[in-house]
Amino acid sequence: MIARMATTVGPLSESDIAEARTLVNDVDDDNRPAPENIPARNESVPNIFNAAWGHSGSCNRKKTGPRDYKPRLEFGNNESMPTVLKIFESFFFQSFIKNVIIPATNQTMPGNRPLTYGEFLVFIGLWLLMATIVGPERRDYWSTKPIDMFEGAPFRLSHYMSRARFELILRHLSFTDKQAPPLLDRFWQVRPMISAWNDNMSRVFSPGWICCLDESMSTWINQYTCPGFMFVPRKPWPFGNEYHTICCGISGILFAMELVEGKDQPRQLRNEEDNFGKTVGLLLRLTRSLWGSARVLVLDSGFCVLKGLIELAKKGVYGSALIKKRKYWPKYIRGDEIKDHFKDMPVGSVDSIGGNLDGIDFDVFCMKEPDYVMMLMSTYGTNIRMGEHKNRDGVEAFQYPEVVHNHYQYRHQIDDHNNKRHQPISLEVTWATKTWENRVFAYLLATTEVNCNLASSFFIGEPPLPSLSFRKELARELLLNPYFNRNVATDERPKRKRTCCEHTFTTLRAYTKWQGSDIIPSSSIYPQRMCKGKHRKVRTYCSCSPGVVMCEECYAQHKLEIDAPGRSPQLAIRLHHRGGKIQEEVHPDLVLFAILKSLNEMTNPSFGYEPEWLQETLGLAVFHEDGCMQPTKE
Template sequence: MGNEYHSVCCGVSKIMWQIELVEGKDAPRERVPPANAGAGKTVGLLLRMLSSMHSRGMLVILDSGFCVLQGLIELRKIGIFASAVIKKRRYWPKHVPGGIMDQHMSTKQVGEVDSLKGELDNIPYDLFCMKDADFTMKLMSTYGSPIPLRDAKEKRRRVDGEVKTFKYTETFENHYRYRHAVDDHNNLRHSDISLEETWVTHRWENRAFAFILAITEVNAYLAMRYFVWRCGDKVPMTFLAFRRQLAKALIENEHMRAEEEDTSPRRSKRSNATTIHELLSAPTHARFYDGSKWNLGAKSPYQKYTCKTPGCKKFIRTYCSCSVGCWMCYGCYGNHRSAVATDGNVQ
């Protein structure tokens, strides 16, 4: 019953800046095909999600679900570098000799890195593999080298009771540093007093709106944390404290505070000129208006009542917004508006 979204987050600030709803077979046939649909399902999705990064030389960290070499090559053609985790599901991904790579790394020491170079559509790429304590980590990438970074932190692994230390290469360092960006954003969105959980709704459009509103809430907090508190002397607040202040600001929003209308029955001719008049329908099951709320005790959902204008016997369920609960038909409403305009000298 829920929705699934593809999403992209900034690895540094964790701000989510692109989402796409997964429609699948539910997509209407009349819908215009999405952009880059001819490039394939995964490749087209990558090109759409990263459209704002074209020709900027930026780096994208992809999970195993996007481990399609053709996708990385197409991104490289438009100026985007990328790396993706290589995992064997039923088969190894195309162009990846995973079994041979595992056999090659079986005799290596923990922390050693090697690469299998290749070329597709005249674009070079590397299949990096790193020997870990219990497995061989593999990445397909269009950037990087197998040389460890000098300024990287030393990693420790215990093998047969002995501690081994090594440093990541650029590709593996970036992968482990930024791979949790989307998960971190989702964890904040699902933390205490989550908007999606407290807003109980079963309508699809409201649930989709709650999801997007929750993303905006987290993005606002992350923007404050990265661009404001990080550069100033203020101590960053927790997300819970930020949520409380945001909720209070929304309740006491001075920009949304409407002017109080004069509900006194005695009004001057001048006040009549500025009063908003609109013919409205009563809510379902309405009996009468008690001055503060509607009494909804009528058996019929669309119960009609006699127009209150003297001499009019029409059965209706409408009223003017200037006098809630005073039944008024469409014809009498026109005379009512004309009288108000004449008395108030409205041009």
């Protein structure tokens, strides 16, 4: 049911929303009030507003004398014009990749060529390049068939990395070098990665004077495999993980995020800022890098908590939030009285009323619309009108007040960023995975890609590129990055197996087991698996086929198939333990061809076959010399 609704084009119907509410444990409803705005029983809220309407004409923010900061990107001592690759490396926590992701991944794939930083960039570039096309399956990009305009992928990736190597890296990709904590924490593998991304952005990027805070979604369908699974009906991608994000209003670059853990958040890991309230704590955490800068924060009605704006003002951050009645008016706001004040005023009328909470002055700026009164609580701004003239019903022409103008001008920045990430082809959807941690990494990668596109346009001065055009350009620079030794990768491409390779009947060491074709540690001393012939459970295999478990009979069959290529599989020879016999009639030449090459292995005493038994059963004249059996006649 959720899968069907997740692929629905356009907004969900009311019946779908109602049914989804019954299926999902955690719902972020647009009509649900913020926790701080829910009145306690018998609570008496004091009147903190001034007695008279009107504004003093003095802006709290401008009293501090700040400048209107421009966005800034730090490149260290590199004074040359940054390339797309350099911008990507700056934004995508390079030190965390080198110090955590790559060592942790190498630790999970012992015995293989170690993953390097340059090769990891190629791995990312391959994902970006595959996300420029919809339709082909992943294996089609490594197909050996000629390129066909009507079938498969339009290009091949084997020149940059073999499919076996790509799948190996993907299978062992790890994002933390920590051990699982003793408490139940479903986010322990991704929490350090998200924190590292935020820390890196705070070092390399400084936003402009105004920022926007809103929600973003990372799509996922199965709520049982997704920690923090949320249903957000108002979003184009309503199912998956919800992130609270903040971006620069001038450049559009997203520079901080917080994963909404919801009911899955461990109680032992509660944030100390939550003592102020859930919404207030969120605002304080996401704006930490802005404290003391006198920047402005634009908020929608979901974050309309007056206490939050007051606490931000104490930290040197000014903000405004849209006031909306969600079952209750926000705490301290007398919404019905404000509506009555504007009842007989013409469309476009503006007024404000001031107040004071915890020693911090604030204002509620209001503007009359044709069918409602727009209200914004703010700790900065005046009633001075600015911006272009706006028409209402084709009759009235007027300018917005400063706070209203900023709200309309910058409120959509997060939504624009999300649209660039999802459209026209979503990297997160292209990276189809059942491993939730990979989806979090894909979300960070997609966010960084959009940031790089915005930064290239804003800082380098190039015209903004369409999303897919920029994705191809970024993929090209990652695939051709200067850190990757392509000679090593070319020399170590897996070669086709040859029938003349060495075959040794081998037993697994103690405390080891198979995972695919890899040998990994085991908690059991002698774990066994059913052989490929379904005869019994064993620990033996042929050296040419790692991961394929074979008993003695399977090994004899395997040798016959390898040493007699092209022979019918119905001519297989099945040798049994002492006292057994050949159960099928076979051509004598085939018997000699297969048995004479396998004779040494078959006479190993541990298998239970003796030379006399082979001579009597097969009718071969043989002699024994130093443990070997050799034919005495053709």
